[in-house]
Every structure is written in C-alpha cells, then in structure tokens.
Amino acid sequence: MTKKILVVDDSATMRSMLMSIIEEIKDVELVEANNGFEALKALPQQSFDLIITDINMPEINGLEIVHFVKSNPAYQKIPLIIISTEHGQADIKKGLALGAQKYITKPFDPDQLKKTVKELLNL
Secondary structure: OOEEEEEEOOOHHHHHHHHHHHOOOOOEEEEEEOOHHHHHHHOOOOOOOEEEEOOOOOOOOHHHHHHHHHHOOOOOOOOEEEEEOOOOHHHHHHHHHHOOOEEEEOOOOHHHHHHHHHHHHOO
C-alpha cells in the first residue's frame, strides 16, 4: 500500500533533494509544500502518513506545524520528522517536546533519512 508523505521546506533546492532521496523508497507518494501555510492547507485535502518539515520558514514555521498537527485530533497520529539547520539542544528538545518523532540536523546522511522514513512508515 502506498504511503503519502508531505515534504515542507521553503527552499526549492532542499525540497527537491529530500524528494529525490525519499522517492528511492518503494511505495511512497510525495506531496510538496513550499511553506507552512501551504502545508496546513494540504492537510484537510489529503491523508498523509508522514510529514517532513523544516523549521525556519516564513509565516508559519515548522514548530508551528508540529504543534498544529499534534494538537488536532484529526492529524495527531501522523508522525513528523523535523529536518533543520537548528542543531542546538534547546531546539531539538523543543521539536521533540512538541511531538515530532525525529529531529534530523542538516547536513544529514541520506541513508539515515531513508532508514528513519521507513521506520516511521513501518516499511
């Protein structure tokens, strides 16, 4: 069964890189959002099995996305991965405390990302 992943990052280059890494995994469908606002608009329109988000984005940042998803009964079971240049312990703790399952700092190992995605999707 195909798993649907929402990839949220305001950098087109980073979104493209993330998507090219993840699409190597079988049975995944990728949807991209170039900011938090687009991501929140996509949630009620489709059913997602995983959300991967950056933190630093204009308007609605990644932490706000995590908070919204985890505080909304309709979406709170969706696992989240934060991928960010913010690598301080306070940032990581905050992301995980808000409900993200994983916090990966940039630069990251593509194989580790694939492994994490597979784990969270039970693939």
